[in-house]
Each structure stands twice: as structure tokens, then as C-alpha cells.
Amino acid sequence: xxxxxxxxxxxxxxxxxxxxxxxxxxxxxxxxxxxxxxxxxxxxxxxxxxxxxxxxxxxxxxxxxxxxxxxxxxxxxxxxxxxxxxxxxxxxxxxxxxxxxxxxxxxxxxxxxxxxxxxxxxxxxxxxxxxxxxxxxxxxxxxxxxxxxxxxxxxxxxxxxxxxxxxxxxxxxxxxxxxxxxxxxxxxxxxxxxxxxxxxxxxxxxxxxxxxxxxxxxxxxxxxxxxxxxxxxxxxxxxxxxxxxxxxxxxxxxxxxxxxxxxxxxxxxxxxxxxxxxxxxxxxxxxxxxxxxxxxxxxxxxxxxxxxxxxxxxxxxxxxxxxxxxxxxxxxxxxxxxxxxxxxxxxxxxxxxxxxxxxxxxxxxxxxxxxxxxxxxxxxxxxxxxxxxxxxxxxxxxxxxxxxxxxxxxxxxxxxxxxxxxxxxxxxxxxxxxxxxxxxxxxxxxxxxxxxxxxxxxx
Numbered sequence: 001x002x003x004x005x006x007x008x009x010x011x012x013x014x015x016x017x018x019x020x021x022x023x024x025x026x027x028x029x030x031x032x033x034x035x036x037x038x039x040x041x042x043x044x045x046x047x048x049x050x051x052x053x054x055x056x057x058x059x060x061x062x063x064x065x066x067x068x069x070x071x072x073x074x075x076x077x078x079x080x081x082x083x084x085x086x087x088x089x090x091x092x093x094x095x096x097x098x099x100x101x102x103x104x105x106x107x108x109x110x111x112x113x114x115x116x117x118x119x120x121x122x123x124x125x126x127x128x129x130x131x132x133x134x135x136x137x138x139x140x141x142x143x144x145x146x147x148x149x150x151x152x153x154x155x156x157x158x159x160x161x162x163x164x165x166x167x168x169x170x171x172x173x174x175x176x177x178x179x180x181x182x183x184x185x186x187x188x189x190x191x192x193x194x195x196x197x198x199x200x201x202x203x204x205x206x207x208x209x210x211x212x213x214x215x216x217x218x219x220x221x222x223x224x225x226x227x228x229x230x231x232x233x234x235x236x237x238x239x240x241x242x243x244x245x246x247x248x249x250x251x252x253x254x255x256x257x258x259x260x261x262x263x264x265x266x267x268x269x270x271x272x273x274x275x276x277x278x279x280x281x282x283x284x285x286x287x288x289x290x291x292x293x294x295x296x297x298x299x300x301x302x303x304x305x306x307x308x309x310x311x312x313x314x315x316x317x318x319x320x321x322x323x324x325x326x327x328x329x330x331x332x333x334x335x336x337x338x339x340x341x342x343x344x345x346x347x348x349x350x351x352x353x354x355x356x357x358x359x360x361x362x363x364x365x366x367x368x369x370x371x372x373x374x375x376x377x378x379x380x381x382x383x384x385x386x387x388x389x390x391x392x393x394x395x396x397x398x399x400x401x402x403x404x405x406x407x408x409x410x411x412x413x414x415x416x417x418x419x420x421x422x423x424x425x426x427x428x429x430x431x432x433x434x435x436x437x438x439x440x441x442x443x444x445x446x447x448x449x450x451x452x453x454x455x456x457x458x459x
Contacts, residue, residue, distance in 0.1 A: 007067045008046045011091060014063055015049055022050040022097075033072075033092045036079035037139070037327070039340045039386065039394070040423055045072055045086035052097045054170060054178065054209040061207065062176035064091050070455050071174070073203040075116065075145030078137075080341045081422030083149065083202050087456045093207060095144050101125055102210065110167060110184055112212045115144025131215045134159035137418065138324035144208040150200030152418035154323070157243070157376030158250045158282065159216060161418070162199055169195055170210035174448040184212060197443070202420050203454035205447050219282035223292055224251075224310040224319055227299050232256055232275040232359060232371075234302040236352040239277065239375045241298050243348050247291050251280040251320075252376035256359070259326055259370035266329030267322035272306060278323055280316070323372075330370045330383045338388045340397045342424075344408035345379040345417030354411055355380060358404050365400060367393055379417035406431070421458045429458065 015023040024030075025047050034044030046069075051057045064071050070090025077084055086092060098116035105111065106129050113122060119141060123132050135146065137153035145151070147169065152161040159165070168182030182188070182195040198205055229235040232254075239252055255263065255276050264271055279295060281288045296307060310316045322329075331337055346354045355371070362369045362382065373380025382404060384397035405415045405428050415421075415428035430437050441459055444451075 007069055008089070011063055011067050011069050012047045015047070015060065015091070018059065019049060019051075019056070022052075024048050030092075033074055033077070033084070033094065034086055036077045036082065036084045037339075037341075038080050038082045038085075038422070038424065039338045039388075040082035040085055043085040043087045045092035046089045048074075048092045048094055050094050050097050054172065057093060057095075057172045057207055057209055058176045058178060060091065060093055061172055061174065065175055065450065065452060068450060068452065070452050071207075072454050073144070073148065073207045075142035075148070076118070076140060078139035078141045079145065079149060079422065080419045081416075081424040083420060083422040083454070083457060085423060087423070090452075095207070095209070096142065098144075098209065104129060104131070105184070106131065108184060109215045109217070110212060111215055112210060113143055114210055115142060115147075115208045117143050119143065119146065126215065127218070130218050132218050133165070133213055134216050135162055135165050143211050143213070147199055147208045147211055148201065148203050149420040150418065152374065152377075152379065154251045154253055154280075154320070154374055156374055156379075157252055158248060163196060165214045166195060166199055166211060167214060168212040169198055169208055171198055171206040172209055173206045174450065174453050182212065200420065202422060202457055204444060204458055205453060207453075221285045221288040222250075222280065222282055222313075222316065223288050224278070224280040224316045225292070226271060226276055226278055226306075226308045226319070227296075227304040228272045228274045228276045228306045229299075230274065230303050233352055233356060234304070235275040235277055236355055236375065238299045238302045238304060240348055240351060241302070242295055243376060245294070245298070247294050248283070248287075249279060249291065249295065249376060250282040251278065252374075253278040253323055254371075254373055254375040254380065255323075255326070256371040258368060259330070259372045262329040262333050262368075262370055263322050263326055266332050267318075267325060269322055271308075277304070278319065280320075326370065326372055327383060330368065330385050333368050334385045334387070336387070337385045340384040340386055340394070340401065341381060341419070342384075342401045342404065343373065343379060343381040343417050343419050344405055344413055344415060345377065346408050346411045346413030348378045350411040350413070351375060351378050351380075354408055354413070357407055358382065361400050361403055366396060369397075369400075374417070377417070378413065402428075423457060426459065
């Protein structure tokens with residue numbers, strides 16, 4: 001344990017007395033909870049607690065607050081900017097056992113779930129009712145974690161992000177009090193929008209324990225396709241024209257040739273080694289047929305060739321599973337590597353320019369760096385595949401990352417479309433938000449005056 005060991009010891013002793021073996025100081029478990037999927041070095045908590053109810057979260061938070069012990073919420077550990085790393089030690093509150101689906105209101109297209117419910121688990125539960133939850137970051141993550149990082153994903157171009165999908169929250173604040181924000185109404189003008197204050201707060205203002213979500217009806221017809229291009233510029237121009245034509249595409253994803261090569265090897269696909277769009281269309285049979293025809297014409301006008309359609313559910317699943325595993329496919333290009341993953345988002349009119357400049361930088365990089373993303377809303381990612389034993393590679397990747405982020409910001413974009421700030425983008429938040437960061441600090445101070453909630457993140 002760290003230099004605060006006496007206080008930690010008191011908290012752990014009291015937690016074990018109340019929760020028994022649902023509190024652990026096991027080294028391997030602590031190490032597992034000291035990192036997400038980011039490149040940042042692991043920073044284990046001093047103890048890990050597994051509550052099963054909101055009241056148990058309250059009990060843990062109050063005990064930590066009484067002894068000034070840091071608190072780090074944990075979902076599935078899939079965050080990409082070091083959000084779960086316990087850089088000041090303390091108690092990790094793992095919400096993965098809070099998996100109750102509290103209510104599904106089919107007529108109103110909403111549901112309430114506990115924070116530890118996994119996205120895939122929820123959709124399996126909803127399927128027989130003709131509903132689904134459309135926000136799809138790709139990673140197998142918890143709903144609470146998706147709230148905390150304001151998650152997005154492949155469906156955002158049509159269905160929106162967590163910002164649009166969350167109707168209300170149950171939150172445990174740093175003093176152990178419980179508040180409920182929002183509700184099931186589709187709109188409200190009642191006071192400050194506290195729900196959206198907590199969405200994307202990365203565990204720095206409180207702990208999400210229950211979430212009320214908007215749902216969508218499963219479409220009558222779904223069709224997916226891939227189409228290749230001779231240049232990434234042609235692919236991106238196709239995306240821009242599709243979006244500006246207001247064609248209601250459900251997903252429109254881009255992979256550059258490096259990403260396609262990685263995915264082919266990892267997921268046993270046989271896509272041509274060229275920039276490729278992954279598309280999906282939702283709607284009635286007639287609307288899907290019309291939308292696919294329109295997009296096909298636009299793609300062909302920009303040199304798109306080799307359309308491969310996946311109308312069968314099994315084929316679509318294989319296609320999107322390959323896309324979702326692109327991160328691990330990138331790592332497999334270089335066994336033993338780490339991934340420095342970053343994302344930016346720019347206005348759609350600047351997307352081609354931003355990607356072209358980024359690709360010019362990547363062409364000079366000494367390590368593989370697949371580029372891919374949810375380009376339908378201007379959001380793309382680069383994964384620098386670095387050798388962790390070579391500090392010069394990390395330095396190079398960080399330099400290229402900084403250039404990419406600052407370029408996006410200068411184009412009116414943002415340093416992160418969906419990954420969040422965590423540890424990795426603190427300086428970039430300051431550059432982007434300016435004096436707004438001071439206001440964020442004041443909000444943090446007002447809600448968490450002792451600074452115990454996920455300290456060291458965002459600011």
C-alpha cells in the first residue's frame with residue numbers, strides 16, 4: 001500500500017467487515033483494475049470493492065470520504081485515455097456486479113438499467129421485444145462506463161451518442177448522497193441539465209449506479225456493404241457527399257489500407273488492400289434499397305469499386321465484429337506492442353483535409369499507425385503501434401498525436417470525439433476550452449471539495 005497506508009488499512013478493514021470477500025487487496029486483481037486499454041502504465045488501487053446495489057456504493061463512498069481516501073469507479077476497463085488508472089491509489093469501486101435490468105417500457109421506447117449492465121447483455125434482453133440500444137462503441141463495455149465517457153460509436157451518425165440517449169441517471173455523489181437526474185419524459189425545461197453535466201464527467205463528479213435510456217425499434221430491413229477506393233481522399237469525399245445529401249445511412253466507417261491489412265490478417269477477411277468504407281442501412285425494404293442505390297451511385301462517382309454486400313445477419317455480424325476488433329488487429333501487426341490510440345472530430349466539411357494532413361504525417365512514422373473511424377460524423381482514430389521497450393517510439397507517437405489533435409482543433413474540431421480526456425489529453429482540453437476549464441474546476445470543487453473522485457483526471 002502507498003504512503004496513506006494507515007488510512008487505507010482502516011477503510012479496507014471496515015469494508016471487509018461489511019462486504020467480506022467482495023473487497024480484495026489481491027495484487028493480481030489490483031493490477032487488473034489499475035489500467036484500461038490505454039498505453040499508460042498501470043496504476044493499481046490499494047483495494048477493489050464489488051458493490052451490488054446503490055446503497056452499497058453509498059456505504060463505500062461514505063467510508064472513503066470519512067478517511068479522505070480516493071475513489072476510482074470501474075466498469076469493464078475498456079477506456080482508452082487512462083480514466084481508470086488509480087494514480088493516487090485508493091479504493092476502486094467495480095460496478096460489474098450491478099447487472100439488473102430494472103424496467104423496460106416497450107410503449108415508450110425506454111428502459112432503466114444498473115450501471116454494470118453490458119451493452120450486448122442489454123440488447124440480448126431487448127431483442128424479443130423488437131427493441132435495441134443503438135449506441136455501439138465496439139468495445140464490450142458497461143452502460144455506466146459509456147455514460148462516464150460520453151461514448152459514441154458506429155451508429156452515432158444516425159442514432160446519436162450517449163449524450164442524446166440518456167434520459168436520466170441515479171448518481172452517488174462524493175459525500176455519499178444520492179441524486180436522480182432527468183426522468184422518462186422526452187424533454188424537460190426544469191432547471192439545470194444535471195444529466196448532461198454528469199455524462200462525460202469520467203467519474204470525477206460521482207458514480208453512476210442506474211441509467212434510463214432511449215431505445216430504438218429494430219429495423220425491418222438491414223443491409224451492410226464494403227466498398228474500396230484507390231485513394232483515401234476519394235473515400236472521404238464519398239462520405240461527405242453522402243452526409244450532405246441527407247441520406248439516412250446508419251453506419252459509415254472508414255479504414256485506411258494499413259487498417260484493412262491488419263483486419264484481414266486478424267479476422268480472416270479478404271478485403272482489397274485499399275482505403276475502404278464499411279456501410280450499413282436501416283429501414284423498410286424499399287427505403288434500404290433506395291438508400292443503397294443512392295450511396296452506390298455516389299461512391300461510383302468517386303471511384304468506388306468492388307461493392308461486397310452482407311444481407312444475411314451472420315455475414316453482417318462477421319463484418320462488424322472485424323471492424324470492432326480493429327484495435328486488437330492493429331496490435332497483432334507487431335506482437336508485444338502497445339497501442340497509443342487517439343481520436344479527433346472535425347466539422348464534416350474539413351474531414352478530407354484533416355485526414356489527408358494526418359496521413360502525410362503517418363507516412364513518415366517509424367511504426368505502423370492504422371487510421372479508421374466513424375467518419376459519418378467527422379470522427380476518426382489513429383492507433384500508433386509502439387514498442388514499449390523503445391522510449392523514442394512513444395515520444396514520436398506523442399508528437400504525431402499532438403500535431404493531429406492541434407490540427408483538428410484549428411479546424412474548429414475537438415481533441416476527442418468519444419475517448420474522453422482522462423490522463424492523455426489534459427493539455428489539449430486546456431487549449432480547446434480555455435477559460436472554460438476554470439469553470440469546470442469550480443464545478444468539480446463545488447461537488448467534490450476534497451477532490452476524492454477519480455483524482456488527477458481531466459484537469
